[in-house]
Amino acid sequence: MREPVTAFVGLGANLGDAQAALRAALTAIGTAPGTRLVRSSRFYGSAPVDAGGPDYVNAVAQVETTLDAFALLRQLQAIELAAGRERPYRNAPRTLDLDLLLYGSARIASAVLTVPHPRLRERAFVLLPLAELAPERVAARDLAAVAHQRIAPLPGASSTA
Known part of the structure; x- marks a missing residue:
């Protein structure tokens, strides 16, 4: 058995009932083999970045997993697929x-x-919820660099931190 590794997963949706999709994804992540949901950030509403479509609902989850990174990625992609994820083009609504x-x-x-995710430092919708869970992983200069991006906590969307 592998030693558990702490990983952080970004969640987002902007089609259908996005908050329900994130709640269902958190449940799926937390019940997936080899993975335990430690906590999640609040839900945030954010404007699309480098994309069109409706505003997004975003969050970050902290997990402990005995899976290697590639197996965890496959597990996350299976959860996306089960939620109806399609990839018609880059940055399509989802x-x-x-x-x-x-x-x-x-x-x-x-x-x-x-x-680390290649665009992690470019996106407020990742940095703000990540800073909620792991402030030591987010530099103040990175937060300042994305301060112009529209994002706000959603009412009634509390974290499991």
Whole structure:
């Protein structure tokens, strides 16, 4: 049995009932084999970045997993698929998007996975909820660089932190 690794997963959706999709994804992540949901951030509403469509609902989940990073990615992609995720074009609106942001202290650069997530520092919808869970992982300069992006906590969407 592998030692558990702490990983952070970004969640987002902007089609259908996005909050329900994120809640269902958190449940699916927490009940997936080899993975335990430790806590999640509040839900945030954010404007699309480099994309069109309705505003997004975003959050970040902290998990402990005995899966390797590639197996965890496959598990996240299976949850997306079960939620009706389609990929008609880059940055298309989506029913559910799950991104592996951080996997322990690993640095991975492969054709299918890059960790830390390559655009992590460019997106307020990732940095703000990540800072809620792991402030030591988010630099003040990175938050300042995305301060112009529209994002706000959603009413009644409390974290499990």
